[in-house]
Amino acid sequence: MPHAEHGTSRHSHGGPVEIRRGVYYKNLWLRIGNGPADARYMDSAIAGKLLLVDVKGEVKEFSGGNVHGSYGVNFAMPDEGFYNIYLVNESIRDGLRQINVAKSEVLKHSCREGHDHVKPLMAPRQLDTIPLEIVRERFPAENFHTLFGYGDTITFLVLRQGVPLAGAEVTLHTGRGWRNTVHTDAEGRASFMMIRDYYPPWHEFERRHRQDYVVSAVYASDASGETAAGRYTATRYVSTLNGSYYPSERDYRSYAYGLLLGTFALAFTGIAVYLYRRRRQRRFHEVRFDEKN
Amino acid sequence: MKRIRDAVNGVDLRRFRFWLQLFFFVLLVYGGYMAVNLGQYLPTFACGFNDEGRGGICYLLPLQHQLAMSWGTLFGWAGLMVLQGFLFFALWFFVLNKGWCGYVCPLGTIQDWITSLRTRLGIRYSRYTEGQFRRLSLIKYLLLALMILIPLGIGGALLPHDMGTPFCDICPGRMIIPMFTGDFSQLTIDFSSKTTMVMTALGMLVTGLFLAGAFFKKRFFCFFCPMSALHYLLSKPALLKLKKDGAKCTRCGDCYRVCDMEIREIADEVKEPRIMQDDCILCLKCVAHCPEQGALKATFAGIPIFESTEQGFIKRMTKGHKDEQHHE
Amino acid sequence: MNNTTSDATAPAYNRSRQAREAETLLDRIQDDFPDNPQAMRYFYDLFRNVYCQGEPVKHEGTLVGTTCIHAPEELIYAFGATPVRLCNGSYHYDQIGADFMPAKSCPLVKATLGSLHAKAAVPNTAALELIVNPTTCDQKTKASAMIEAMGYKVHDLELPPAKESEEARLYWQRSVRRLALRLRELTGRKLTRSNLKTAMARTARAQTAFRTLHQLRKSAPALFLGKDAFLVTNAYFFDDLDRWTAAVEQLNTELQLRQMEGFQAAQKRAPRILFTGSPPIFPNLKLPLLIEEAGGVVVADETCSANRMLYDMTAVDEWLLNDMVDGLADRYLKPCTCPIFTRNDDRQRRLLQLAADFNVDGVVYQAFAGCQVYEMEYRSIADVLAAQGIPMLYVETDYSPDDMGQLSTRIEAFLESIKTRKRNKQ
Secondary structure: OEEEOOOOOEEEEOEEEEEEOOEEEEEEEEEEOOOOOOOEEOOOOOOOEEEEEOOOOOEEEEOOEEEOOEEEEEEEEOOOEEEEEEEEEEEEEOOEEEEEEEEEEEEEEOHHHOOOOHHHHOOOOOOOOOOEEEEEOOOOOOOOOOOOEOOOEEEEEEEEOOEEOOOOEEEEEEOOOOEEEEEOOOOOEEEEEOOOOOOOOHHHOOOOOOEEEEEEEEEEEOOOEEEOOEEEOEEEEEEEEEEEEEOOHHHHEEHHHHHHHHHHHHHHHHHHHHHHHHHHHHHOOOOOOOOOO | OHHHHHHHHOOOHHHHHHHHHHHHHHHHHHHHHHOOOOOOOEOOOOOOOOOOOOOOOEOHHHHHHHHOOOHHHHOOHHHHHHHHHHHHHHHHHHHHOOHHHHHHOHHHHHHHHHHHHHHHHOOOOOOOOHHHHHHHOOHHHHHHHHHHHHHHHHHOOOOOHHHOOHHHHHOHHHHHHHHHHOOOOOOOEEOOOHHHHHHHHHHHHHHHHHHHHHHHOOOOHHHHOHHHHHHHHHOOOOOEEEEEOHHHOOOOOHHHHHOOOOOOHHHHOOOOOEOOOOOOOOOOHHHHOOOOOOOEEEEEOOEEEEEOOHHHHHHHHHHHHHOOOOOO | OOOOOOHHHOOOHHHOHHHHHHHHHHHHHHHOOOOOOHHHHHHHHHHHHHHHOOOEOOOOOOEEEEOOOOOOHHHHHHOOOEEEEOOOOOHHHHHHHOOOOOOOOOHHHHHHHHHHHOOOOOOEOOOOOEEEEEOOOHHHHHHHHHHHHOOOOEEEEOOOOOOOOHHHHHHHHHHHHHHHHHHHHHHOOOOOHHHHHHHHHHHHHHHHHHHHHHHHOOOOOOOOOHHHHHHHHHHOOOOOHHHHHHHHHHHHHHHHHHHHHOOOOOOOOOOEEEEEEOOOEOOEOHHHHHHHHOOOEEEEEEOOOOHHHHOOOOOOOOOOHHHHHHHHHHHHHOOOOOOOOOOOHHHHHHHHHHHHHOOOOEEEEEEEOOOHHHHHHHHHHHHHHHHOOOOEEEEEEOOOHHHHHHHHHHHHHHHHHHHHHHHHHO
8 A cells, every 4th residue: 555654855745755856756665564563664676567647637657766765656747636546456366367456545635725616626536447447436615625534424336337336345554553344335435423532631732633534345256367467267356545634623623612711811801891881880980861851 | 077076075074974984993803704804904993802703804903913023033933924914004094094082993984883872871071181291192002012012022032921912801801892792791800810900891891991081082992002002103105195285274173173182273273284293093084174175185195085075065055954863 | 320120110111221221222223224124023023122121021931141152052042042142232221330349440340230239120031040150350250259248149150261271171171071961060950961962953053154154245245234234133142043054044034135136335446343351241342333333344353252252153962962962062162262272373363364354454353441352362353453444443442432533534544545445455
């Protein structure tokens, strides 16, 4: 599974980037394991096809390499919007064909470009040639700044060669290893409510604390066939998509205290002015008139 | 032409203002639902936190945001971006001058509505003493300075990042304006860090103070508004102007006593024709309440558009005498 | 000095000195000039009835005397009372009042005291239940105790000696609010929004009528003479407010008609005079009358018996009692150009603006002998007028008719010099 890492030169909406001559570059590393908690980085390349779909929908094949010590990819993001990276890896062992698809959706956005062009760029993009693809559906009013928090329900669409796939097993892995498995419905959709798994001491709490999740979809097929690598009698498809979510405002914002303080200030000022006026009338014998008549 | 001019000068300014303010309020607070987008450089409190309804964004939000960029960026290419934003802001401002405050500002309009509520309840207004006025009048400059220095401090990594828009944090507009589109989420205390906790608590205190203050004092918040201070720094070349012909002034003080901002110079100054002071909100109530022909006038690009006249004054006062109740 | 106590043996009023003084003046006002406006008959008759016949002036409610323009009349009306201005212009009462004041003091104050002291004074009003005495100049301030000694109830309405500062304004507002309390005590009525509003509307209507008349006097050649204008504003002292307003409105209508017809009340070349200083009060209209008999025309004035009394109007922002009363207080203090205040510049500016607006050729400055404040302000006014090239005649006089001949010569010379200047300019 590809994974964006910290430590580069600049933070942009959509994670850290490197800027060279005004163009944003993204580094992604490949990690392998059972979930974000214990996945390891790769030292060397892994066989497979790397595809990049840019904002305009153009598909490019390219290759990865050693990025800052581990295997990863580095690509330019000249335009605003979402870039999709796919790594498709295929192997046959004991007559079982295994197809792994690692997908990552990367946003490039700088507020400098303004926010008027965002709407048409929001729709998720899919690639029909991918054997098994997970697409994260958008929230109704989602924009480049939208963050997901605990309690939000994220819906994924599972596609088999671009066609919604019912009954696929979809698992969500949180950063600490909690997982939840559901099956896609008739339209190929699976939904998860994000759960809180960030419990720091109060004073260390960060509302922008990013938590990664990985969602995987598994699908098996009995169809037999033959490829250049040999014959197979069954195929197992595994697809992953990574993403991140953040503490929910509900966790750290309090209406009770807010309204308490606001009401206090309102009442305090009101009473203070009232008393001041009363006192002025008494001590200085201000003449004031009764408005009620 | 003369007939049109007389009609304009005899206008019932209270009613005219009420409807114009309502129009701009709807435009800036609900405009978003009608696909209105006037950009993010508006010289008025079109609150950016009113996500869905906003018809444009108050310039103070992007300004603080931009100034909080790291110094390397800010004093490099991004500096140009800041200047460009400021230029757009200035261009907007030049059209209406401080008329943005008296006619457009949604927070100003809300204060006028609260004032209207008070007069209906038959409760008198408060005024500051002269000494208080002079001192309070300086707070807006202090807020403006802090509003610029704190984000700069953040950019230089001297201050915590979650103080990025310090003025918005304490601006009552952030709590109140989104409520008009059903968004009450700003009425919360943010416990995620000490800074946000303090700032949001301050914000809620200011909101309570604002509501009570605006009830007793006409345009309570405008005395402290850093936008007003920023306006004043740019007000000289603006197109809409308030002018006074001191020779025609009898110093009767009618303009001063109706002034929401308690600006004494409007009545006392007779030498300087450019009479607009830093607290002025260009509501033009002074022009409407001046009984001297041509002593006060509002001009747009040098053309007089609203002038004090004896007839206009008498018409407006007669209406006041006749009104059973105090209406808009 | 006159013996005022022998009322039983006094001749019938219409044969008294007082009545003759008034009658002579009214004859001159009416008969020396052709084409007086028809609507002026109301005022001529009013003065003849009140001053020559000694007919009583009818009023509604409690009668409250005022000794200066600073007493807010709207407030008095609002309590259902009626104000009557006591400032007096009669030489007869001036002589009576001389008993109370030093020899060299203001004839106006002396005449006022004299009329209050006299048993059957004109205007013949009902008994005054209160006299509101604003503490303006020294002489009026000190008159307070003397009036009280005559058996009247007096309310000293405290006026600040300067009007520029905010403190003065607030002090005065408090002063006016206290007057309201006193009036409540006196009348037993309550001040309400609606009765104050009604009172303010009545005064505002009168002021509007006055302003219309004032603006009509801008027309050149003159449409209306100053002697009539002073009579109109003098009637405001004691006449019923609404009747007065209606009469002025009628006069305005007539003058507007005359304006359309191209009527001229004076010669085209007649020097246009701005009258300032001590107030001409009937029957002491000798100076304006002399000017107009000599061929000049008084087109505007800056005196507390006319313009200063009626011109400035009250503005209110919120129609609540507190704002209305404070608004009234402001109107009676802030625009006032009375020389008792510390600074002279408001009066200077007002005169210059009137001179410009009314196309004035010269200024006549009347200072009552003994009215020190006008005497002291003379220089500063003379300086600004000279700087603008406006000639000014400074006349120190009193209520006695003795200086008529000498004044008439000076006025004729002054008007002649203005005419010469005008000719030379052309």
